[in-house]
Amino acid sequence: MNEPASLPSVPPLHSFDTWAPLLREWAAGSEAQDEDGTVHLSGAVGRDAWSSRSRPRGRASAAEREAVERVRDALEGAGVESVTFSARVTPSGRTRLRVRGPSPAVESGPAGGGALLLVEGAVPEPWRRLPASAPAAHPARSADPVALERRLRARLPGAIGAGDEEIAATEARLGLRLPDELRALYRVVRWRREDAHGDDRAGVYDTVGCELFPLDDVYVADSASRPAPWRFAACEAAVTPPDAAVQGLVGSPGWIVFGDNGGGDRLAVDLTPGPAGHTGQIVLLSHESFLGAELIADSLTDLVRRVKPRGRRRSGSRRRSEGPAVAHVNVAHLRGVEAAAHPELEVLCIGVWDDAPVDLTPVVGLPRLRTLTAYPGTLADPRQIGRLGLEYLDIGPAEWRALLDAKAVPRSLAAAGITTHGLRDHGRLGDLSNEILALWGRPPIVRTVLVGELSPGPHA
Structure with missing residues (x-):
């Protein structure tokens, strides 16, 4: 009787052997050395990213990538998103490694650590900001659901439209009634994946001016749909000038996302326009920004009529408030x-x-x-x-x-950060973080100290 093949073992996160290959790679050629040759390493490893402030410059070698993956496997096995670390490597190879995290009181996210979360569930002020009311706002003169539906049927004669029950189900899921122009669009083309044939996708894109979402994927772009780390989000400000067509918000219960421009930026019908905007205008939410949206058409009819909207150009770098x-x-x-x-x-x-x-x-x-x-x-x-x-x-x-x-x-x-800029004593940093967390009665950051010998690798 054949024995079942054994599954590959997952390296333990808090084992020196798990970290040794990565420390060896980063210690080789590191510039962070004392006069006696002692090397200081610090950085973070997460499931999706990793960083080190003291690794040798240049592209990661195959050995380095393999060593990173070993630690990532350990993170996944332990159910941990990311940890930060610091290490002191003496010329003899004697190494003291400190691994910090995880903690429910430290913001998870990209490798490199996050803010101390002093109030559970708190978000920065721009993420709490709701749209201002605009009682004088009205649809643009170009908005014409009947003409829009007629134009779409002429351009997409073979399209399969959504029935009233499908539209009603989407409205029930979103908790709002879809605007008339969006209803007209989906009555002509529901764009389920099983409906796609041949060049239909290109035909829909060229007609509508975006990659249309199926009804099941239409969503409301509220602030929760655009999460951001505290250290960035807290430095934003939701400001809407008096002549703005679009409110300067993180998100809005009136931004109904129905498509993508092909570059990761989302198109939405805007039911909460700025002081100079129109109800039902089309806005672009850049994937490179946490805040705001760009006006690309006065109405969905206008978007389809022009076919190539202004918003199909790639947006630049994230605009700083x-x-x-x-x-x-x-x-x-x-x-x-x-x-x-x-x-x-x-x-x-x-x-x-x-x-x-x-x-x-x-x-x-x-x-x-x-x-x-x-x-x-x-x-x-x-x-x-x-x-x-x-x-x-x-x-x-x-x-x-x-x-x-x-x-x-x-x-x-509600949250706090500690700017280090080259601080080597991460033990002191951990003590300071826990002292701050204790003022709010928050769980401390767990720190593990590992000691071992970092013998030279095959490349040495």
């Missing part, structure tokens, strides 16, 4: 906090600075200030932060230490 709501104080932008102080200021980011440390007095008492990020060493008196009603704070270890010792940490915080 600008104006009085978001201020960047650094060597390349504003040259002082005084210039940033404004009643509408929500986000203050203090970056690379070659002058005397800045005084936060000009922004104390501003009613909307909710986010402060500051590079280590840029603040004259970190204790001033205690006078700010912040929901997110990202500062260096020394600044956090000053706040903690003065018992001045703002209790309004």
